[in-house]
Amino acid sequence: MYHWHWGIFLSPTGTGETYLGWLFSGLGLTVALGLVAWLLALVLGAAVGIARTVPNRVVRALAGAYVEVLRNVPLMVQLFTAYFVVPELLPPELGDAVKRMNPVAQQFLAAALCLGLYTSARIAEQVRSGIESLAGHQRSSALALGLTLPQAYRHVLLPLAFRIILPPLSSEFMTVFKNSAVASMIGLLELAAQGRQLVDYTSQPYEAFIAVTALYLALNLSALRVMRFVEAKTRVPGFATAK
Amino acid sequence: MYRFDFSILGGSTIPVLADGMLVTLEITATALAAGMLIGAALAILRGSRWRAAAWLAAAYVNLFRSVPLVMVLLWFFLVVPQLLQSALGLSPSVDVRMASALVAYSLFEAAYFSEIIRAGIASVPEGQMDAARALGMPRLLAMRLIVLPQALRNMAPMVLTQAIVLFQDTALVYVSALADFFGQAYGIGERSGRLVEMLLFAGAVYFAISFSLSLAARRLGQASPAVRGTASAAARG
Numbered sequence A: 001m002y003h004w005h006w007g008i009f010l011s012p013t014g015t016g017e018t019y020l021g022w023l024f025s026g027l028g029l030t031v032a033l034g035l036v037a038w039l040l041a042l043v044l045g046a047a048v049g050i051a052r053t054v055p056n057r058v059v060r061a062l063a064g065a066y067v068e069v070l071r072n073v074p075l076m077v078q079l080f081t082a083y084f085v086v087p088e089l090l091p092p093e094l095g096d097a098v099k100r101m102n103p104v105a106q107q108f109l110a111a112a113l114c115l116g117l118y119t120s121a122r123i124a125e126q127v128r129s130g131i132e133s134l135a136g137h138q139r140s141s142a143l144a145l146g147l148t149l150p151q152a153y154r155h156v157l158l159p160l161a162f163r164i165i166l167p168p169l170s171s172e173f174m175t176v177f178k179n180s181a182v183a184s185m186i187g188l189l190e191l192a193a194q195g196r197q198l199v200d201y202t203s204q205p206y207e208a209f210i211a212v213t214a215l216y217l218a219l220n221l222s223a224l225r226v227m228r229f230v231e232a233k234t235r236v237p238g239f240a241t242a243k
Numbered sequence B: 001m002y003r004f005d006f007s008i009l010g011g012s013t014i015p016v017l018a019d020g021m022l023v024t025l026e027i028t029a030t031a032l033a034a035g036m037l038i039g040a041a042l043a044i045l046r047g048s049r050w051r052a053a054a055w056l057a058a059a060y061v062n063l064f065r066s067v068p069l070v071m072v073l074l075w076f077f078l079v080v081p082q083l084l085q086s087a088l089g090l091s092p093s094v095d096v097r098m099a100s101a102l103v104a105y106s107l108f109e110a111a112y113f114s115e116i117i118r119a120g121i122a123s124v125p126e127g128q129m130d131a132a133r134a135l136g137m138p139r140l141l142a143m144r145l146i147v148l149p150q151a152l153r154n155m156a157p158m159v160l161t162q163a164i165v166l167f168q169d170t171a172l173v174y175v176s177a178l179a180d181f182f183g184q185a186y187g188i189g190e191r192s193g194r195l196v197e198m199l200l201f202a203g204a205v206y207f208a209i210s211f212s213l214s215l216a217a218r219r220l221g222q223a224s225p226a227v228r229g230t231a232s233a234a235a236r237g
Helices: A006-010 A019-051 A057-072 A075-089 A092-100 A103-133 A135-144 A149-164 A166-186 A191-202 A205-234 B014-046 B051-066 B069-078 B080-088 B097-122 B126-134 B139-176 B181-192 B195-223 B226-236
Strands: none
Touching (some): A006 A019, A006 A205, A019 A057, A057 A103, A075 B139, A092 A103, A166 A205, A166 B069, B014 B097, B069 B080, B069 B097
């Protein structure tokens, strides 16, 4: 018979904290990792997405290759590559500097960069399809009015495209936090890894996993709230966004 | 500069990697088949008039879609084996890791497939069901003969895309130290000190398979609107 013991979270871990403290430090790392990766992904994803729609063929092909490579290699393989392979291939001074970093910082850096790049490829696809859904005449009209190509993107195409892709972008925002759990594989003690550690230390597996699941659900709901708020703030009256 | 040495890929390692790939494919195929079956059941339940069932199915789908796969896998590797062992009276030496992995992937994927199947059914114009009913077909028969065949063709590209995601996600069984393709590649790399080469090689293999499948999915996406095409052509008159 299983003995439930929810009070376990308030008991000391032996290192001067409570198990609840472990959970929240894991949650903090998950949130931080997700947000850093998201910012990187948004900037890179927008740039690559735009590059996939410009008239220049070479730029389009390069951006396409970037997206295909990042989308067709498992995130975990990319993370292991970022963590184990990249420091070896960097110029020796730089590689050694990375290897001398505090291990947690090194794990966080690899995970944030890798998750950011991975997510940027997915965002780039959304940005591209958003711009393409505007059809050629928005671009042609903007150019005919005398706007330069960058101006057409800045003032016409991107403001419309980003509003169109807000719903898929919202779900990508929630996905980034879920995907961040992969960082546990290289030893970063984020939320999922803390759950595992809690099982090992407390032998109360059900409490640990229910708590971790509840925290992921709460994180998901908060992310949804944030995106709803952004959607409401950026709505243009009379301009229907794609559902 | 790093000196690459791919000579580790040879007669002694290729069969081990191939064994790993078999495990990867076994997990992918099982989770695809079981995930689609459970997903179809969930999709049908969500549309049912029995409120409690519809609610439970929705809760299942939303729960699994809100948590990371890594966490679900940990759940299954840390908690479920003990449960199984105590419930079925298995001795702790029986290796239930593969069974746990198959169940975990199937249950997780079911949530995603249920959404794809729901979208597929919704993509068939309602008039199809109405027409079948008007001809005297019972609802289930109309579903099976009229709606589902069209829905299946419409959702084929999405199913293939999800299958590619699943194939890539199988690398996560690493948490259980189950020897799939990635696990074997990593193990060989670590033992031989050629981790850099093995990780790059693993990435290249995953890329080659996923990329060719995604080209096929794209082609399927261009070919399949035949069904929708006739529907919209009919609507245009």
